[in-house]
Amino acid sequence: MGISTEVETKLEIDERGYEAILAFGSVQRRAEQLNVYYDSDWNLASQGATFRIRISPRKAPLVTLKTPLGWLHGTRSAQEIEVEFRALSCPECGR
Numbered sequence: 001m002g003i004s005t006e007v008e009t010k011l012e013i014d015e016r017g018y019e020a021i022l023a024f025g026s027v028q029r030r031a032e033q034l035n036v037y038y039d040s041d042w043n044l045a046s047q048g049a050t051f052r053i054r055i056s057p058r059k060a061p062l063v064t065l066k067t068p069l070g071w072l073h074g075t076r077s078a079q080e081i082e083v084e085f086r087a088l089s090c091p092e093c094g095r
Contacts, residue, residue: 007075032057048076053085061085 013021033056039045048068055061063085069077 048078
């Protein structure tokens with residue numbers, strides 16, 4: 001099993017900024033999704049942790065927990081645990 005590293009940059013932009021980026025370059029990959037982040041008074045974020053549910057059309061929701069491993073030069077290293085969220089069966093409901 002190999003070790004891989006993912007580096008990502010997240011930007012918060014308005015619609016005008018989004019259109020400017022599209023006009024400047026070309027789209028290599030596009031994903032339609034809604035990311036819902038859960039935290040309480042920024043307790044997770046202040047520790048460099050994230051709990052998210054990603055909702056996409058035609059896919060089961062994806063639950064992700066990222067826990068920090070450390071910081072180096074302002075870059076967070078994190079362990080990422082992802083699980084597809086599937087409805088539990090309910091014998092009483094006939095499902």
